[in-house]
Amino acid sequence: MNESLLRALVPAVIGILVRRGADFSAAEDAVQDALIEAVRGWPDDPPRDPQGWLVTVAWRKFLDAARADASRRQREEVVDREPQPGPTEAADDTLQLYFLCAHPSLTPGSAVALTLRAVGGLTTRQIAQAYLVPEATMAQRISRAKRTVSDVRFNQPGDVATVLRVLYLVFNEGYSGDVDLAAEAIRLTRRLAAVVDHAEVAGLLALMLLHHARRPARTGADGRLVPLAEQDRSRWNTGLIAEGVAILQAALARDRLGEFQAQAAIAALHADAPTAAETDWVQIVEWYDELVRLTDSPVARLNRAVAVGEADGPRAGLAALADLDPALPRYTAAAAYLHERDGDRVTAARLYAEAAQSAPNLAERGHLTRQAARLNAQLRR
Structure with missing residues (x-):
C-alpha cells in the first residue's frame, strides 16, 4: 500500500x-x-x-x-x-x-x-x-x-x-x-x-531542501555532531541542492524578497562552496544584512556576527557580538568560537564549557564539551 x-x-x-x-x-x-x-x-x-x-x-x-x-x-x-x-x-x-x-x-x-x-x-x-x-x-x-x-x-x-x-x-x-x-x-x-502562488512559500521550500541536502554529513559514524566547516561535502545531496537553488532563483526573480528567501540565499552560498575555505563570507554578510533588515531578529544578528568574524576577522566578529544580549541562545558558543579564532584559547575553553551547560540538545552539548576539552588539552602541553 x-x-x-x-x-x-x-x-x-x-x-x-x-x-x-x-x-x-x-x-x-x-x-x-x-x-x-x-x-x-x-x-x-x-x-x-x-x-x-x-x-x-x-x-x-x-x-x-x-x-x-x-x-x-x-x-x-x-x-x-x-x-x-x-x-x-x-x-x-x-x-x-x-x-x-x-x-x-x-x-x-x-x-x-x-x-x-x-x-x-x-x-x-x-x-x-x-x-x-x-x-x-x-x-x-x-x-x-x-x-x-x-x-x-x-x-x-x-x-x-x-x-x-x-x-x-x-x-x-x-x-x-x-x-x-x-x-x-x-x-x-x-x-x-x-496550491498557492507566493514567493516566500518557494523560499521556505528552497531553504528546507538546501538544509536537508546536508543532512547525511551532519553526524559522524559515532553519532557525533559534525560542524558545517568539517563536513564531508561529498556526502551532500547534490540533487536537492540543485533543486533548491533553482526554486530560490525563480523566487528571487519575482523581486518580492522575504525572510525565508534571504535564509535560503545564505544556505545556497554555503552549498555552492567546494570547501569551507572557499565560502563567500562577504556575500553571506550582505544577505544577513538583508535578513536583519527584514526581521530585526536577534538570532539573525548573532549569526551575522559570526559571519562578520569570518569575512573581516574574529575581532570584527567579536565587536559585532558585543552589541547583542549575552542571554541569547548560542551567544556564548559563538563568542567561544570567535575567541578561539582570535588566538585566545583560555577564554575560548572557558566559554565552550559554559555554552555546553546551556546547550539545547545532547548532540550540541557533547560537541561543545569536546571543544572545551580539546583546548584545555592543548593548554596543558
Missing part, C-alpha cells in the same frame, strides 16, 4: 466532508477512522478510486457518529441527504486546511500537531512518537486545538506567513520515532507551493 498517497489524499477528503455539512472536527475524526479501514483493507483489496473510497467511508463514519450523538440532532437534515458513492468533488480545500490548522488562536505546538494530523494525515500515535510525548497527551493537545478552531469559518482567508512558520517548526524538529518530520515538512511545503 502506498502510504504517501494515502496521506496526500487527506486534506481533499476532509474538505469534501466539510462542504457536505460536517464541521471540521467531526470531519477530521471521520477521515482518521477511514484511514484505519484503508490500512486494514487496501493491501488485499485496493480500490480503483482511492479518494472516492475514502470519501465514501469517511462520510459513513461521520453519519454513524452523528446519528449516535443525541446532542447533534440538528444535523438530521444533513444526515437524511446521504449521497450515493460516485465521483468525488473536484474542489481542492488544501489551502484552507493549512490556514485553519495554523490559526493565530492556536499555540505553536498545537498548530504543529493539528497540521500534522489534518494536513499530513499522520496518526496521533505517530505525532506523539515524533515529539516524544505520551499518545494520550498528544490526543488531548489535538482535541483542544480542534475545539479552538471549531467555530472558524472554513472559507475564511488565512495568513500564509503563519502557515510557513508552522511548517518551519515541523522541519526543525528533524527526525524522531518512525516519522521523519523534516521530510514530512518538505512534503507539506511542496503541497502548499502547488
Whole structure:
C-alpha cells in the first residue's frame, strides 16, 4: 500500500466532508477512522478510486457518529441527504486546511500537531512518537486545538506567513520515532507551493531542501555532531541542492524578497562552496544584512556576527557580538568560537564549557564539551 498517497489524499477528503455539512472536527475524526479501514483493507483489496473510497467511508463514519450523538440532532437534515458513492468533488480545500490548522488562536505546538494530523494525515500515535510525548497527551493537545478552531469559518482567508512558520517548526524538529518530520515538512511545503502562488512559500521550500541536502554529513559514524566547516561535502545531496537553488532563483526573480528567501540565499552560498575555505563570507554578510533588515531578529544578528568574524576577522566578529544580549541562545558558543579564532584559547575553553551547560540538545552539548576539552588539552602541553 502506498502510504504517501494515502496521506496526500487527506486534506481533499476532509474538505469534501466539510462542504457536505460536517464541521471540521467531526470531519477530521471521520477521515482518521477511514484511514484505519484503508490500512486494514487496501493491501488485499485496493480500490480503483482511492479518494472516492475514502470519501465514501469517511462520510459513513461521520453519519454513524452523528446519528449516535443525541446532542447533534440538528444535523438530521444533513444526515437524511446521504449521497450515493460516485465521483468525488473536484474542489481542492488544501489551502484552507493549512490556514485553519495554523490559526493565530492556536499555540505553536498545537498548530504543529493539528497540521500534522489534518494536513499530513499522520496518526496521533505517530505525532506523539515524533515529539516524544505520551499518545494520550498528544490526543488531548489535538482535541483542544480542534475545539479552538471549531467555530472558524472554513472559507475564511488565512495568513500564509503563519502557515510557513508552522511548517518551519515541523522541519526543525528533524527526525524522531518512525516519522521523519523534516521530510514530512518538505512534503507539506511542496503541497502548499502547488496550491498557492507566493514567493516566500518557494523560499521556505528552497531553504528546507538546501538544509536537508546536508543532512547525511551532519553526524559522524559515532553519532557525533559534525560542524558545517568539517563536513564531508561529498556526502551532500547534490540533487536537492540543485533543486533548491533553482526554486530560490525563480523566487528571487519575482523581486518580492522575504525572510525565508534571504535564509535560503545564505544556505545556497554555503552549498555552492567546494570547501569551507572557499565560502563567500562577504556575500553571506550582505544577505544577513538583508535578513536583519527584514526581521530585526536577534538570532539573525548573532549569526551575522559570526559571519562578520569570518569575512573581516574574529575581532570584527567579536565587536559585532558585543552589541547583542549575552542571554541569547548560542551567544556564548559563538563568542567561544570567535575567541578561539582570535588566538585566545583560555577564554575560548572557558566559554565552550559554559555554552555546553546551556546547550539545547545532547548532540550540541557533547560537541561543545569536546571543544572545551580539546583546548584545555592543548593548554596543558
